Amino acid sequence: MRVVVTGATGNVGTSLLRLLSDEPAVTSIVGLARRRPELHLPKVEWVAADISRDDLKGPLAGADVVVHLAWLIQPSHRLDVIEATNVAGTRRVLDAAAAVGAGAVVYASSVGAYSPGPKDRRVDESWPTDGVASSFYSRHKAATERMLDGFEADHPTTRVVRLRPGLIFKREAASGIRRLFLGRLLPPQLLRPSLIPLVPRTERLVFQAVHTEDVAEAYRLVIVGDARGAFNIAADPVLDDAELGRTLGARPVPVPAPVLRVVADLSWRAHLQPTPAGWLDLAVETPILDTTRARQELGWSPRYTSGQALCELLEGFAERAYGPTAPLARHGWRAPATTAVTPQVPSNR
Numbered sequence: 001m002r003v004v005v006t007g008a009t010g011n012v013g014t015s016l017l018r019l020l021s022d023e024p025a026v027t028s029i030v031g032l033a034r035r036r037p038e039l040h041l042p043k044v045e046w047v048a049a050d051i052s053r054d055d056l057k058g059p060l061a062g063a064d065v066v067v068h069l070a071w072l073i074q075p076s077h078r079l080d081v082i083e084a085t086n087v088a089g090t091r092r093v094l095d096a097a098a099a100v101g102a103g104a105v106v107y108a109s110s111v112g113a114y115s116p117g118p119k120d121r122r123v124d125e126s127w128p129t130d131g132v133a134s135s136f137y138s139r140h141k142a143a144t145e146r147m148l149d150g151f152e153a154d155h156p157t158t159r160v161v162r163l164r165p166g167l168i169f170k171r172e173a174a175s176g177i178r179r180l181f182l183g184r185l186l187p188p189q190l191l192r193p194s195l196i197p198l199v200p201r202t203e204r205l206v207f208q209a210v211h212t213e214d215v216a217e218a219y220r221l222v223i224v225g226d227a228r229g230a231f232n233i234a235a236d237p238v239l240d241d242a243e244l245g246r247t248l249g250a251r252p253v254p255v256p257a258p259v260l261r262v263v264a265d266l267s268w269r270a271h272l273q274p275t276p277a278g279w280l281d282l283a284v285e286t287p288i289l290d291t292t293r294a295r296q297e298l299g300w301s302p303r304y305t306s307g308q309a310l311c312e313l314l315e316g317f318a319e320r321a322y323g324p325t326a327p328l329a330r331h332g333w334r335a336p337a338t339t340a341v342t343p344q345v346p347s348n349r
């Protein structure tokens with residue numbers, strides 16, 4: 001089986017390629033990235049390509065499965081640049097996959113594709129995917145979901161799968177996530193779990209996390225199997241203020257959502273931090289995911305709890321950890337350990 005992965009040097013892509021390198025059913029892997037990495041993995045051939053403008057038929061030729069992970073979050077002040085990759089780029093990937101006759105397309109959707117929904121119960125994959133209007137990320141995910149609807153209708157023999165995970169964390173993604181969402185103002189050493197004294201108690205600010213390795217395993221199961229359709233991917237427990245307080249040993253403090261939004265909006269407009277207020281709207285509006293289908297039909301089960309995934313990321317911030325590729329790298333930050341370390345949540349949290 002030949003697998004082509006776009007966005008192969010990112011948070012999920014690097015973990016997925018390691019899994020596929022050890023997967024007997026996969027004989028060759030093409031990793032597409034804008035910048036060719038100095039990362040050597042069995043079976044992996046790297047191709048430098050920008051999905052918004054470069055030829056894609058050549059790199060996708062002979063693909064049995066195309067996994068589309070490539071996505072831009074920054075520069076958030078240049079939505080034209082982001083949309084050229086996220087929306088137009090996805091269209092180009094789908095067109096190329098159709099042109100080369102790929103047998104399957106596996107797409108990195110997100111909880112962010114969903115329309116506003118409940119926080120007091122879980123929703124399955126039938127919940128509407130019209131997005132949250134104030135979030136460019138959500139609008140783009142919703143737009144690409146509609147593209148996939150059309151692609152499925154036009155190419156009924158092609159197997160199409162959409163994974164919709166919650167927030168995805170691992171230690172070596174700390175540098176990339178900090179660069180994308182936090183910027184330079186917040187000292188990373190203050191983000192160590194044991195040093196966080198307070199967490200916000202904000203109405204509907206409830207979310208789900210999942211470890212990157214668990215998301216990569218879901219992709220592997222989809223690639224080597226015959227599943228079709230959408231799958232929610234998230235770990236337990238759901239992270240509300242009470243659970244965050246227990247996990248971090250911190251005290252929940254009431255903070256109104258409008259206050260957080262004003263602070264986020266003004267600081268983003270002043271270029272003090274890189275995250276527009278739409279991301280807060282997304283966190284407040286998106287529903288809680290029911291992962292029953294992934295567990296039953298894929299046989300997927302997370303190895304890490306949501307709290308472990310979050311704590312691993314926060315420890316990565318504090319330790320200035322980074323990964324082996326450009327999206328995960330950061331000059332001056334410490335290289336990650338060569339062996340995986342299972343995160344441990346202290347028992348008194």
